[in-house]
Every structure is written in C-alpha cells, then in structure tokens.
Amino acid sequence: MLSIVVPTLNEIKTGYLSKILAAYSDLADIEIICVDGGSTDDTVSLINQSNARLIATNIGSRAGRLNAGIKQAKFDMVLLHHPRSLLDIDGINALANHSSEIRWGAFTHQFDIQHPLLNFTSWYSNRIRGDKRGVYYLDHCLFAQKQLLFDVGLFPDIDIFEDTDICLKLNGKAKPIRLPYISQTSAVRFETNGIYRQALENQYMKWRYYFNGSDKKMNARYEKGIELNTKYKKQPEY
Template sequence: MSLSDSDVVLSVIVPVLNEAGVIPELLTELMVLCEQSEVGVEIIFVDGGSSDNSVGLIAASPFRVLAGPQGRARQMNFGAAAAAGSYLLFLHADTQLPDWAFSRVITALQSGLWGRFDVRIRGDAPMFKVIAWFMNWRSRLSGIATGDQGIFVRETAFIEAGGFPDQPLMEDIALSALLRDREAPVCLRNKVETSGRRWQKRGIWRTILLMWRLRYLYWRGVPAEQLASRYD
C-alpha cells in the first residue's frame, strides 16, 4: 500500500498505547477498508510509548507507525502533522468502522467542514444500546462529538482550529466546540462500533455518572488536568 503524498486524499490517524489485544483485528479491518476505497488512503499509527507488542504488530503491516509523544491529544496532533491527506479521520484503536467508511467520510467532507459517525457500543449489556442512543442524540443536539464517534475534518479546518488542545482529557470535546463555532458537524448515521470495556471495567452506572460529572465540571471551567486524575 505504497502511496505518494500526492495520491493521498484521506489520512487516518490512530493513537495507540498498549493496544496489542485489539490491533490485529483493527489492522485486518483497515486493510479491507483501504481495498474498498477508490481514492488514496494512508493509515498512520502514533505510538505513545507502548510496552507491549503494539509497535511490532503494526510494523509488520503495510501501515506507518510513528513514535510520538505520550498523551492522546499530542499523538493525534503529531500524526496530523505527518499526514499527507487533505482530509483527516481520527480513530481510536478499539473502534471499528462501518463498511465503505472512507468513502463516506470523503463524501461528507466534500460538502462539510467536519463531522462524525453515530456509535454503537460493543458488549452484551442491554444498557449499552441506551447509552449509545443518548450519545448520538446528545451529539446531534449539541454539535459536539466524542473520539469514540470517529471525528473527521478537513485538514485546513483542523489547522485553523489549532488542532486538539494539549490537555489530558476532553480534547475531543474541546476540538468539537472550536469546529462547531464555524459549522455544525455532518452527523453520519452509519455506526462505528466502540468497545464497552470502559463501562465494564468500572461498572455501567458508575461510569455514566462519572462522565456526566466530569463533563459538567469541564463545562463549568474546571481544568482538564484536574479532571484527568478523577478519570484514571
């Protein structure tokens, strides 16, 4: 999958840190999506200092892996700076894209400035369907997207917004707010599927209440650096 910079239309940027458990499936999925695409797509992984075999697995694939600074916002900004595409898609390692996702993103960005997918949560808990419905509804109402929804944006708009703010939490919310001030997002109803591990690890209701509280405090002006310690 060797492309010259002039051939690349879409750059997909994936920050990783100790994600060896999900990377093989992600690599397979991305290869299929690249084959589906009629235009040039590059995949850029940015490692934040993994101590597992994440880098080795990616290095054995056709995709690029860069050693970047630690911290998801910094990793994504680092990847964007190295990207050749005029369109950018930021993808979490545990998020699966729908079929023809790259074509859908390119079509959306030909008329819009930025956007995101709807989301479903992977797992057996019936409550996951309710959580995902509220996430998608809230995003449409507020014009704010989360990283789990696969944020995509024109490179020019991303640069003009200053990229992801350099903060350890809520970087997706902060970028969304900056982009929303310019234009409402394109909200694709095609669903990405994100892992339910965060909810399963802490407990579903405990995680819901925690995220509501953190977002409320962030909205009230509490620095993300303070909130990050409560999230860990």
C-alpha cells in the first residue's frame, strides 16, 4: 500500500512525467497523485489520460504542492516523487511490501547521463550527504510514513531547499534508510547550463542556504532561464 505524490509544473518538455505515468500504471495497491501548480502546456491533459489522480492548484512552490498531495494520500506510506526522476519498479515494490517496517528514507541517486563529475555528485549525495548526514534531496525520491510527515509539520513554506529542511526534521524522529534501488534523475540543468557551471552554482546555492539567504531570491536565480519547479510572475531580484 503506497501513495506516490508527484508535484508537477509544465513537465512535457522533459518527457519524464509520461515515463513515470506509463511505468507505474500497472502497479497494484498503489495510488499516484499529481499535484499541478498551474501548468500551461499539456501536463494536465497527460495526467488526465492516465490512472493518476489530479489535484489542480495555483500553488507556486514545489513544497506546497507536495504538502497538498500528502494531505490527500490514502495510504500510510507516502513516496515523494521528483517529477524528473524514474524509479526502479523493483524498488517501488520493495517499499510497498515493507512499508510497515520503514519510517522514512530515500532511493539511490543516479543521473541519466554519464560524466565523471555527475558520477561523483551522485556518490557524494548517496554516501556522504545522505548516509552520513541523513540529508537526501527530492531527486532521490524521498519516502516517509504519513503520520511522521505530519509530526514534523510537513514541508516548510519555502521555494528551495525544502527537502533539506524536512530531512533535518525527520532526522530528529528516526534514522533514515537508503534503499539500493535506483532513482534515475534528469541532468537537464547540467545539460542546459553546462556541467561545471551548474556544479559551481549548486555549491553557491548551498552556501547561501546555510547563511540564511532568501529562499525566493535563491530560487529565482536557480530557476532563471529554465523554470522547472517554480514560475514567478515577477522574478525576485537576487
């Protein structure tokens, strides 16, 4: 028994949402909830043609869309699915079959293209930031007991690093588990902006986060020219 929550916003351009919906459509005892933030492409049509449940909103932040999906989830275990990741089906089945034994955790990250720096990034995300510090980003596809998510207050109302924040809170309740099954994630930011440039930008974003930078200003910079998670009517200055 598993609820899968996917926060969506104009997902057609990357092609991942169609892969997600097609790959998971025949899984038993699993519900898929797509919480859309006002897509202007064919995202909503794609969801409506699938067996996923659509929650149409005007929620601007990915965190807010995740919270809306969590509140509507029917099952005790909730899989918080990145909209540009694709999970190993065996991994989903393993999580569903052992959901009563697991408090929270994440899958094993891997990019969908091979490059030494991207391979290192995934290794660091899995082994160091994840296993040693208990912080996994949403592209690992986080999962947690629904009640545990409520116990920590759900995701904070911020536009970026909401996954870091909730992991730190969950760490205070239980130790996470990283399942060995792959969450293959789009490297679209690296391909669009350049691998080394995006890697440096990611480190800069982390620096600003740890020094309490404005989440809207950080995310406006992070999303500039690509707008994958948030679309601002007026870009905040960064």
